[in-house]
Amino acid sequence: MTINKVLIVGAGIGGLAAAAALGQRGVEVDVVEIRETATVLGVGINQPGNSLRALRELGVLDEVLAAGFTFDGNDYRDADDERIVLVPSSLGQDDVPANCGLTRKDLHAILLKAAESAGATIQYGAEVADFSEDADGVDATFSNGENGRYDLVVAFDGIRSPMRRRVLGQELVPSYTGSAVWRKQVPRPASVTRTMLWQGEGVKGGVIPLSETHMYMLLVTVEPSDVRHPEQDLAPLLKQRLSGFKGLLGDIRDSLDEDPDGIVYSPLVEMNVPLPWHRGRVIVLGDAVHAAVPHLTQGAAMAVEDAVVLADELQRDRPLEESLQVIEQLRHPRTELVFQASHGILAQEQTITAETLPFAIDGMRAHLAEQTAHVEAVLNQPFRALQHQ
Numbered sequence: 001m002t003i004n005k006v007l008i009v010g011a012g013i014g015g016l017a018a019a020a021a022l023g024q025r026g027v028e029v030d031v032v033e034i035r036e037t038a039t040v041l042g043v044g045i046n047q048p049g050n051s052l053r054a055l056r057e058l059g060v061l062d063e064v065l066a067a068g069f070t071f072d073g074n075d076y077r078d079a080d081d082e083r084i085v086l087v088p089s090s091l092g093q094d095d096v097p098a099n100c101g102l103t104r105k106d107l108h109a110i111l112l113k114a115a116e117s118a119g120a121t122i123q124y125g126a127e128v129a130d131f132s133e134d135a136d137g138v139d140a141t142f143s144n145g146e147n148g149r150y151d152l153v154v155a156f157d158g159i160r161s162p163m164r165r166r167v168l169g170q171e172l173v174p175s176y177t178g179s180a181v182w183r184k185q186v187p188r189p190a191s192v193t194r195t196m197l198w199q200g201e202g203v204k205g206g207v208i209p210l211s212e213t214h215m216y217m218l219l220v221t222v223e224p225s226d227v228r229h230p231e232q233d234l235a236p237l238l239k240q241r242l243s244g245f246k247g248l249l250g251d252i253r254d255s256l257d258e259d260p261d262g263i264v265y266s267p268l269v270e271m272n273v274p275l276p277w278h279r280g281r282v283i284v285l286g287d288a289v290h291a292a293v294p295h296l297t298q299g300a301a302m303a304v305e306d307a308v309v310l311a312d313e314l315q316r317d318r319p320l321e322e323s324l325q326v327i328e329q330l331r332h333p334r335t336e337l338v339f340q341a342s343h344g345i346l347a348q349e350q351t352i353t354a355e356t357l358p359f360a361i362d363g364m365r366a367h368l369a370e371q372t373a374h375v376e377a378v379l380n381q382p383f384r385a386l387q388h389q
C-alpha cells in the first residue's frame with residue numbers, strides 16, 4: 001500500500017530523523033512537538049559508527065563530523081588514574097569513524113535542518129489530543145485545535161511516551177534503575193582524545209570529547225530513589241561524589257567551586273517493551289519502546305536506525321500491517337541487544353564494593369575488550385534489509 005502522509009509525534013532525535021528520511025522519499029510529514037520551541041536539553045552525545053551510518057543515509061554525516069570530535073575507543077582507568085585497559089572500538093571501520101561526540105544542541109540543529117529541508121512541517125507546543133482510525137487512515141486532533149488525516153502515525157515521543165500508554169498499554173511505564181548520572185560540559189584538555197572512564201566503588205566517572213574545545217564529564221552513582229536536587233545543591237553534591245577520584249576527574253571536582261553551573265542530574269530510567277510496537281496504523285519507536293541506560297551510548301543510534309528502517313520499509317509494495325511487522329522484526333534484535341548489554345553493565349557496576357573492586361578491575365582487564373568486540377560485531381552488521389544495502 002502507498003503511504004503518502006505521516007504524522008510524527010515528537011521532534012526529538014528519532015522524530016526528526018524519521019521526518020527527514022520519510023520526507024526525502026516524497027512522503028508528506030507533519031510533526032507535533034510538545035515543547036514550545038525547538039530547544040533541546042542535555043549536554044553532549046556520542047554517535048557510534050552504526051549511528052553515523054544511519055546519519056549518512058539522511059545526508060547529514062559530513063555536518064555531524066564537522067560539528068563533533070571523532071575518536072577510536074575507550075580508555076578505562078581506576079580511581080587513582082592508573083590505566084586498566086585501553087579498548088579500541090571496532091565500530092565504523094573503513095567507511096565511517098568509530099565514534100563522534102558532539103553537543104546535543106548541534107545534533108538537534110542538524111537533524112532539524114534535514115527534516116525541514118525534506119519538507120516536514122513542525123508544530124511546537126502541540127500534542128495529540130485525540131485520534132481515531134478507520135480502514136483507510138487515522139484522523140488526529142491536536143491540543144492547539146488543528147487536525148489532520150494520515151495514512152500512518154509514528155510516535156517518537158520519548159521514554160515517558162503518552163502515545164505508548166495509549167496505544168500499547170497503560171501499564172507500560174519506565175522503571176528507575178537505582179542509579180543516576182551527573183553531567184557537565186567542561187573544557188577539553190589536549191590529552192583527552194577518546195572516551196575515558198574511571199571505575200570506583202559503585203561509582204563510574206568519565207569524559208567524552210565533543211569538539212576541539214569541549215568535552216562532557218559524566219558520573220554514574222547509586223542513588224536511593226528517583227529524586228531531584230535543587231540546582232544550588234548540585235555542585236556540592238557532585239563534588240562529594242567525586243571525592244575518591246584522582247587525575248582529571250579530581251581536577252574537574254576541584255574546578256566546581258569556581259564553575260558550579262550547568263550540571264545536569266538525571267535519574268537513569270529504562271524501558272523495554274516487547275513486540276508488537278504497533279496497533280493498527282500507529283507505531284511507537286525510539287526511547288518510547290526501547291530506552292536503554294546510556295552505557296553503550298547507543299540510545300540515539302537505535303532511534304536513528306529505527307527512522308531509516310521505517311522509511312525504507314514503508315516504500316515496499318505490500319500491506320501496511322506486513323511492513324510494520326517487518327520493521328519490528330528488523331529492529332527488535334538490535335534494540336534488545338543494546339538494552340540487555342547496557343542493563344548488564346550498570347547492574348554489575350552497582351554491586352562493586354571496596355572488597356570486590358580489585359576483582360572487578362581484574363575482570364575488566366581480562367574480559368572487557370572481548371565483551372565489547374562481541375557487542376560491536378553485531379552492531380557493525382548492516383541494520384537495513386539486504387535489498388537496501
Ligand SMILES: Cc1cc2nc3c(=O)[nH]c(=O)nc-3n(C[C@H](O)[C@H](O)[C@H](O)COP(=O)(O)OP(=O)(O)OC[C@H]3O[C@@H](n4cnc5c(N)ncnc54)[C@H](O)[C@@H]3O)c2cc1C
Binds near residue numbers: 032
Ligand atoms: C544521560 C544520558 C546520556 C545519553 N547519551 C547518549 C549517547 O551518548 N549516545 C546516544 O546515542 N544516546 C544517548 N542517550 C540516549 C538518547 O538521548 C535517546 O536514546 C534518544 O534521545 C532517543 O530519541 P527519541 O526520539 O526516541 O526520544 P527523544 O530524543 O527523547 O525525543 C522525544 C521527543 O518527544 C517529545 N514529546 C514528549 N511527549 C510528547 C507529546 N505528548 N507530544 C508531542 N511530543 C512529545 C519530547 O519533547 C521530545 O522532543 C543518552 C541518554 C541519557 C539519559
